[in-house]
Every structure is written in structure tokens, then in C-alpha cells.
Amino acid sequence: MPGAITIIIADDCDAYRKAFAHLLGSGQLQVAATVGNGAELIEATKQYLPDLVFIDIRMPVMDGIAACRELQNLFPSIGKIALTMYDHYHSDVQQMLQAGARGFLTKDAGVDEMIRCIKTVYSGGTYYCGSCRPIVNALLKGEAAHHLADHEMELLRLIGEELNSEDIAARLHKSVHTIGAWRQELLLKCGAKNVAGLIKFGIKHGIIKV
Numbered sequence: 001m002p003g004a005i006t007i008i009i010a011d012d013c014d015a016y017r018k019a020f021a022h023l024l025g026s027g028q029l030q031v032a033a034t035v036g037n038g039a040e041l042i043e044a045t046k047q048y049l050p051d052l053v054f055i056d057i058r059m060p061v062m063d064g065i066a067a068c069r070e071l072q073n074l075f076p077s078i079g080k081i082a083l084t085m086y087d088h089y090h091s092d093v094q095q096m097l098q099a100g101a102r103g104f105l106t107k108d109a110g111v112d113e114m115i116r117c118i119k120t121v122y123s124g125g126t127y128y129c130g131s132c133r134p135i136v137n138a139l140l141k142g143e144a145a146h147h148l149a150d151h152e153m154e155l156l157r158l159i160g161e162e163l164n165s166e167d168i169a170a171r172l173h174k175s176v177h178t179i180g181a182w183r184q185e186l187l188l189k190c191g192a193k194n195v196a197g198l199i200k201f202g203i204k205h206g207i208i209k210v
Contacts, residue, residue: 004030005122008048010041010067011056011083016107020054023111029118036060038067045071045078051122052079055101057092065095072100076151077178079121083107084132093132098149102185104132124181126188152186153207155179159198160208 005028011017017034024031032048035041038055039062045053053071057064068080081103082096093104103121105114106129113129120127148156151172158168165183169176187193190201202208 004028005052005118006030006032006048006050007118008032008041008044008050008053009034010036010038010044010054010059010064012036012059013056024114024118038062038064038070041067042070042074045075049075050078052081052118054081054083054105055096057082057084057096065092065099068096068099068101072149076100077175077181079103079181081105081117081121081127097189100149100185102181103127105129106132124177124184126185148186148189148207152182152189155182155186156190156198156202156207159183159195160202 007024007029009017009020009024009031011020011034014036017036021031021034032050033044035044037059041053041055042062055064055068055071059067062070064082068082071078071080080099080101082093082101083105084092085107096104103117103126105117105127109117109129117127117129154172155168158171163171165176165179168174169179172179186198190198192198192201199208
């Protein structure tokens with residue numbers, strides 16, 4: 001399907017996977033595969049190279065947190081959206097955020113919200129459902145420097161060297177699209193509105209040396 005957003009769904013409930021795939025598999029959305037655990041998700045992602053993956057947090061063999069972390073290392077530009085029934089579990093949300101998830105949805109989310117989440121994450125933004133948002137906001141208001149991944153720390157240092165996205169992409173051997181996605185995630189985690197805010201955050205936490 002030309003121009004379609006390709007998706008993989010990882011969930012250990014077969015009935016949920018089928019229902020979810022049926023809801024999303026139309027129009028400009030194409031479900032490339034559905035899988036039942038994190039290990040299968042890694043292999044399917046390597047095979048299909050989707051635009052987005054939906055990742056259930058609680059799965060056998062390899063859970064969603066480990067799978068999301070591995071996918072972030074292998075394919076940082078692929079959008080990762082967490083699926084959970086346990087929106088009140090602070091530690092799950094925190095670990096998925098640290099692992100690279102840029103979207104959070106509870107499994108009872110409606111189709112309209114699913115579509116909003118897909119479009120937002122596909123465009124490089126972040127989307128957190130209403131019930132997860134207070135947890136995310138609380139995390140981001142804390143010591144955000146402790147929640148930065150290694151690649152985000154390096155990106156912040158390079159921004160402090162006044163490098164633009166093209167220069168950073170060349171230095172890190174990544175695409176400009178990937179750097180843009182990392183930058184958006186970094187803005188959110190640091191509670192910054194622009195580059196000046198990122199630099200201020202970096203100096204405050206000793207990541208950028210002056």
C-alpha cells in the first residue's frame with residue numbers, strides 16, 4: 001500500500017492482537033505483522049522495518065521493556081508505543097520511557113485516540129494517554145538527567161557544541177530524521193521548549209561544560 005504507515009503489534013493475547021489489527025488495518029495504516037512476545041517482535045522488526053511498533057509491557061520470553069530497549073538500540077528512528085492495562089504502575093511507565101517509548105496507550109483506548117497517537121509518534125512527536133500523562137509529567141519534573149539514555153546525553157553535549165542536526169547526524173552516523181526524533185524526545189524529557197532550554201538544562205546538570 002503506497003504511502004501507508006506500517007505497524008507491528010506485539011501482545012501476548014491472541015484475541016487482542018487480532019482485534020487491534022482489524023481496527024488499524026485499513027486506510028493509510030498497514031499492519032505488517034502481529035507477534036506474541038518481545039523476542040518475536042525483534043525478529044519481525046528486522047524483517048519488516050515498520051514505521052511504528054506497539055509493545056505490550058507484560059509479555060513472556062522477553063517483556064516489553066527489554067524489547068523496547070533493544071529496538072531503541074537497533075532502530076532508534078522507529079516509533080515505539082507502549083500498550084498496557086496497568087496505567088497506574090509508575091515503574092512500568094518510567095522504564096518504558098527510559099527504554100525509548102514515545103507513546104503510551106492503555107488497551108481500552110478508543111480508535112480515535114489510537115489514530116491520534118499513531119500520527120503524532122509517526123511525525124516525530126510524543127503522545128501519552130490521559131491516564132498515563134500525570135505519571136509521565138511527574139517523572140519529567142524530577143531529576144530528568146537520571147532518565148536520559150546514553151544517546152540523549154551525547155546529543156545534548158553536541159548541541160552544547162553548537163552543532164546543527166546535519167552535523168550531529170554525521171558525527172553519530174545517524175540520519176537527520178533520527179536526530180530530529182531524538183531531539184524531540186530530549187526536549188520533552190528536559191522540560192525544554194527550545195535549544196536554549198536544552199543548553200540551560202545541560203549546564204545545570206553538568207552535561208554541558210562551560
